[in-house]
Amino acid sequence: TGAPLHNLYGPTEAAVDVSWYPACGPELAAVTGSSVPIGWPVWNTGLRILDAAMRPVPPGVAGDLYLTGIQLAQGYLGRPDLTASRFIADPFAPGERMYRTGDVARWLTNGAVEYLGRSDDQLKIRGQRIELGEIDRVMSGLPDVAQAVSHACVFNQAAATGGDARQLVGYLVSDSGLPLDTAALKARLAEQLPPHMVPV
Structure with a gap:
């Protein structure tokens, strides 16, 4: 044309x-x-x-x-x-x-x-802009969380065919030493972050 x-x-x-x-x-x-x-x-x-x-x-x-x-x-x-x-x-x-x-x-x-x-911790996954620092900041503010960090990784390299197979993962350390309620924490994250920035 x-x-x-x-x-x-x-x-x-x-x-x-x-x-x-x-x-x-x-x-x-x-x-x-x-x-x-x-x-x-x-x-x-x-x-x-x-x-x-x-x-x-x-x-x-x-x-x-x-x-x-x-x-x-x-x-x-x-x-x-x-x-x-x-x-x-x-x-x-x-x-x-x-x-x-x-x-x-x-x-x-x-x-x-x-x-x-x-040059920073921003990345794109499937066209969505992700600010890892923002995710870390929100996770660090969750109840009973002493430390938090997010990361993008591929869980199953063998199954990753085409496209962007990366997923967001959040690593949390409990302040009390007790196990964290991951379902409740994910629900709190979903209230504060857009869906594409909530770690699995």
């Missing part, structure tokens, strides 16, 4: 799509990496790739991806701590903010951006 296909990138915190790259034609044919780049910023949006000292990195060097522009969210509802750690002052534009994505990326020689992975 001749309709162009584009790879769009963007987190919820920045109005979903903030960059684009052609996923067909000569641009796609020129890709030398293992995936389609996330590309160039859309109108009214900026992409910054910075090192740990908040300095811009040269093309080809991996760094942390930050987003700028008017489309940034105000923050996280009821989570001023998370808002303060993710939405920070833009050192290159006084009075402006930028969003720390947690993604690692690099500039390509054509000015596009290539996504390389994550």
Whole structure:
């Protein structure tokens, strides 16, 4: 049909799509990496790739991806701590903010951006964004829980055929030393977390 296909990138915190790259034609044919780049910023949006000292990195060097522009969210509802750690002052534009994505990326020689992975504990399982730190925080607040950690794993590697077979698992240590009521704890988690973030 001749309709162009584009790879769009963007987190919820920045109005979903903030960059684009052609996923067909000569641009796609020129890709030398293992995936389609996330590309160039859309109108009214900026992409910054910075090192740990908040300095811009040269093309080809991996760094942390930050987003700028008017489309940034105000923050996280009821989570001023998370808002303060993710939405920070833009050192290159006084009075402006930028969003720390947690993604690692690099500039390509054509000015596009290539996504390389994550620098934090966020992951995606079957297209759903998972914040392991948020799960850990909620589990740690459950009754009689001294320590908690979540993890994504494949239970039966032999049966894992195609798709994403990972499942969330929660590990809890009882504060009292008594066995925990897992059914009651899962019910409490279901009250505080979306279904895709409740460990099995």
